[in-house]
Each structure stands twice: as C-alpha cells, then as structure tokens.
Amino acid sequence: MEPNRRTLVVDDSRVIRTIVSRALTELGFQPEEAGNGREALERLKQGLLPVVVMIDWNMPELNGLEMVQAVRANPDWEDVRLVMITSENELDRVQTALMAGADEYIMKPFTKEMIQEKLNLLGVPIPAAAAPAA
Amino acid sequence: MIAPVATLEREEFHFIRDFVYKTAAIVIDEDKHYLVEYRLGPLIEREGIRSFRHLVSELRQPTSGPLRSRVVDAMTTNETSFFRDARPFDHLRRAVLPQLIERRRSEKCLTFFFGGCSSGQEPYSIAMILRQFFPELDTWNLRLTGADISSEMIRRAREGVYTQFEINRGLPARLLVQFFEKAGIHWRLSESIRSMVQFEERNLTHPLGLTGNVDIFFLRNVLIYFDQEERRRLLQQVRDGLRSDGFLMLGAAETTVFCNDLFVPVPMEFSNLFHLKGTPNPINLNPCQA
Numbered sequence: 001m002e003p004n005r006r007t008l009v010v011d012d013s014r015v016i017r018t019i020v021s022r023a024l025t026e027l028g029f030q031p032e033e034a035g036n037g038r039e040a041l042e043r044l045k046q047g048l049l050p051v052v053v054m055i056d057w058n059m060p061e062l063n064g065l066e067m068v069q070a071v072r073a074n075p076d077w078e079d080v081r082l083v084m085i086t087s088e089n090e091l092d093r094v095q096t097a098l099m100a101g102a103d104e105y106i107m108k109p110f111t112k113e114m115i116q117e118k119l120n121l122l123g124v125p126i127p128a129a130a131a132p133a134a
Numbered sequence: 135m136i137a138p139v140a141t142l143e144r145e146e147f148h149f150i151r152d153f154v155y156k157t158a159a160i161v162i163d164e165d166k167h168y169l170v171e172y173r174l175g176p177l178i179e180r181e182g183i184r185s186f187r188h189l190v191s192e193l194r195q196p197t198s199g200p201l202r203s204r205v206v207d208a209m210t211t212n213e214t215s216f217f218r219d220a221r222p223f224d225h226l227r228r229a230v231l232p233q234l235i236e237r238r239r240s241e242k243c244l245t246f247f248f249g250g251c252s253s254g255q256e257p258y259s260i261a262m263i264l265r266q267f268f269p270e271l272d273t274w275n276l277r278l279t280g281a282d283i284s285s286e287m288i289r290r291a292r293e294g295v296y297t298q299f300e301i302n303r304g305l306p307a308r309l310l311v312q313f314f315e316k317a318g319i320h321w322r323l324s325e326s327i328r329s330m331v332q333f334e335e336r337n338l339t340h341p342l343g344l345t346g347n348v349d350i351f352f353l354r355n356v357l358i359y360f361d362q363e364e365r366r367r368l369l370q371q372v373r374d375g376l377r378s379d380g381f382l383m384l385g386a387a388e389t390t391v392f393c394n395d396l397f398v399p400v401p402m403e404f405s406n407l408f409h410l411k412g413t414p415n416p417i418n419l420n421p422c423q424a
C-alpha cells in the first residue's frame with residue numbers, strides 16, 4: 001500500500017509555513033497549510049487525514065495548544081501525530097504540550113534535519129529516504 | 135600585529151597531516167588542505183601564533199603538549215546527536231537489552247563502552263533508556279564509559295549542558311521533560327543521568343586495557359576516520375574487550391568488511407550490530423519490526 005504522505009502545517013506566519021512545507025516536501029511528504037487552529041480543524045473535519053500535523057503555538061482564533069486538545073478529543077484522529085513547532089522554549093511549555101496530547105516538540109529555530117529526526121522518533125516513515133539518514 | 139591569517143604551505147600541511155595521523159590515527163587526505171586551514175586557522179589566531187609556519191615549529195618542540203592536544207582537538211570531527219539514527223536505539227530497547235538483561239540476571243552487572251563518544255549524547259541516550267525503560271536495573275551495577283581523544287569534548291560530556299540546537303536534535307520531548315532542566319539559554323542533563331556515565335580522555339589507538347567484560351561496545355562513526363590497518367587493530371582490541379556473547383555497534387553506514395574474520399552481523403535490519411564470530415548468534419530476534 002502506498003504510504004500516506006499527507007501532512008498539515010499550521011502557523012499564522014506565511015513565511016514559516018512555507019519553510020516548514022518546503023522541508024516536508026523535500027522529505028517526500030505532501031504538505032497542506034492552515035493559518036490557525038480553527039482553519040486546521042476544519043480541514044481535518046473535511047476529511048484530510050494527515051500522517052502528521054506541525055503546529056505553531058501562538059496563533060489567532062485557536063492556538064496550537066487548544067488545537068492539540070481538540071484533535072485529541074476526537075478518537076477518529078488518534079493516529080495523527082502532532083508535532084509542536086514553536087518559539088516557546090521553556091520546560092513547562094513542553095510539558096503542557098505533551099500533557100495535552102502532542103507527540104513531539106521542536107523549538108524554533110529549526111532545520112529540516114530536526115524535523116526528520118523527530119519524525120524518525122515517532123516511527124513516521126520518511127518517503128524520501130529508503131533507509132534511515134546516515 | 136598579526137599577519138593576514140595564514141596561508142598553509144605544502145610542507146606545513148604535510149607536517150600537520152603526519153602529526154595528526156601519528157597522534158590520533160586520523161587520516162587527512164591529500165586534498166583536505168582547506169580543512170586544515172579552516173580548522174586550525176581560528177586556533178592559531180586564538181593562540182596568538184603568527185602563521186602556520188610558527189605553529190609547525192612550536193609543535194616540533196618537545197614541550198608543546200597542550201598545544202598538540204588542542205591541534206588534535208581541532209582536527210577531530212565531533213558531529214553527534216541524541217538517539218542518532220533513532221532505529222538502532224529502538225532495536226536495543228526492544229530486542230537486545232531485554233535479552234541481555236535476562237542473561238545477566240544472576241550477576242546484575244552490565245558494561246558498556248562508547249569509543250569516540252564526542253560530547254556525550256550517545257552514552258547519555260543509552261543511560262536515559264536504561265533509566266526509563268528498565269527500572270529493575272536501579273539495583274544493578276551499571277558501568278558506562280565514554281572515551282574520546284578530544285579534551286574539549288570530554289569536558290563538555292562531563293558537564294552535560296547542551297544548547298537548544300542540540301536538544302532539538304533527536305531527543306524525545308518526553309525525555310527532555312523528564313531528565314533536563316533549563317540553565318539560562320541552555321539545557322542541563324540531570325545529575326541522576328550524568329552520574330551513570332564515566333568519561334575518559336583516551337586515544338583509541340592506544341591499548342584500551344579492557345579485560346573481556348564489555349557487553350556492548352559502541353563504536354559509531356569513528357572507524358571512518360582511520361585507515362584499514364588502524365581499523366583492524368582497533369577492532370581486534372574490541373574483540374579482546376568484549377564478553378564472548380557481547381556486541382559491537384557501528385554507525386549506520388559502517389561495516390566490518392576489513393574484519394570479517396572477527397565479527398558477524400546480527401541479522402537485523404538497520405541495526406549495525408555485530409557479534410563475535412564463532413559464538414552462536416546470541417540474540418533471538420524477530421525479523422525487524424519497522
């Protein structure tokens with residue numbers, strides 16, 4: 001079976017969305033984008049079922065933490081991996097995000113390799129890599 | 135005044151190349167002129183040495199010990215990360231460690247050696263796995279030793295303080311929360327994990343003095359810097375250091391081709407784990423779980 005390559009990037013900064021999306025594209029994924037948590041939830045409700053969602057913390061309308069809580073409240077989305085990618089870099093923030101149901105956490109600034117390494121940790125197959133990165 | 139820094143003449147390059155080879159067995163290829171300039175340029179500037187020519191003549195002095203070690207330091211490649219390549223650590227946790235622990239249950243002792251441990255992420259990754267997933271080991275005698283030729287890396291490893299960039303790489307967020315605290319803009323590993331690993335500034339090409347009690351010898355991304363002969367010599371030392379049913383773990387892209395008579399791969403995808411030839415495959419493995 002063809003592995004699921006769909007991903008969703010949620011950030012209110014278009015620039016950041018573009019950078020994250022480009023990294024995911026280079027890793028072989030098909031990223032879609034949303035400008036805040038509410039938009040992202042709508043995409044999920046419409047049936048977009050991504051392998052992983054990359055989520056900023058501070059966004060208008062519905063922030064990243066609230067979005068994580070909303071996704072985790074719906075068992076249909078249980079298998080979707082949620083990665084916070086944010087400039088919030090205090091320990092209690094990481095803890096809060098994990099308790100809300102985030103699977104991983106990346107602090108900005110980030111690199112493509114960091115994203116890849118975190119996805120490896122989560123066991124998400126990287127389409128562009130036949131074998132794990134050397 | 136410091137002269138415009140420093141051009142590296144052929145003879146100086148050769149001197150430094152031979153010096154690094156003799157001291158650390160690290161091979162610098164003929165076309166790596168730029169690498170020497172790039173790595174030692176900042177060093178000579180910092181040390182207030184006027185040129186590569188002066189550096190070479192200082193290195194020739196028998197009293198230049200500290201400078202020699204800084205030059206070797208600067209010529210090592212220290213790239214590393216927590217849970218580097220992810221998958222080998224998974225295999226260890228799921229398959230290798232549970233069986234090894236079973237086998238050592240009566241002695242309650244495990245010995246791991248990390249050759250070329252750089253700034254400590256590799257031994258600390260294992261220490262965190264042991265703490266988190268095998269609580270029964272709390273009463274065991276665990277001996278984890280990290281060794282590296284670079285005094286700066288050993289200093290950093292002992293200190294256990296990492297930048298945000300470093301903890302962003304490969305470290306599961308759960309372990310960050312559990313075992314780290316913020317120290318200014320950096321992150322400090324907890325004493326409970328730091329105290330599990332001993333670090334030693336050591337040259338792997340010198341006799342390691344291991345007495346056949348090592349359960350797993352980690353030698354990841356180190357052999358690549360050595361030539362055939364030195365690789366072979368080091369792997370012979372590893373053989374002598376291992377218990378008869380112990381393991382060698384190499385980096386993702388490494389094999390023991392030049393030492394096929396000593397080691398056999400454990401049939402496990404992507405794990406880069408080897409056992410001694412002549413002992414039956416000591417681990418029972420399900421075919422690789424992805």
Ligand SMILES: C[S@@+](CC[C@H](N)C(=O)[O-])C[C@H]1O[C@@H](n2cnc3c(N)ncnc32)[C@H](O)[C@@H]1O
Nearest residue numbers: 158210212214250252282283284337338354355
């Ligand atoms: C690329 S790092 C690998 C770090 C770690 N094992 C990993 O895989 O992430 C290689 C390390 O080997 C060390 N090294 C190189 N030559 C050495 C020697 N002769 N003796 C001890 N360590 C050496 C370097 O200082 C460096 O920290």
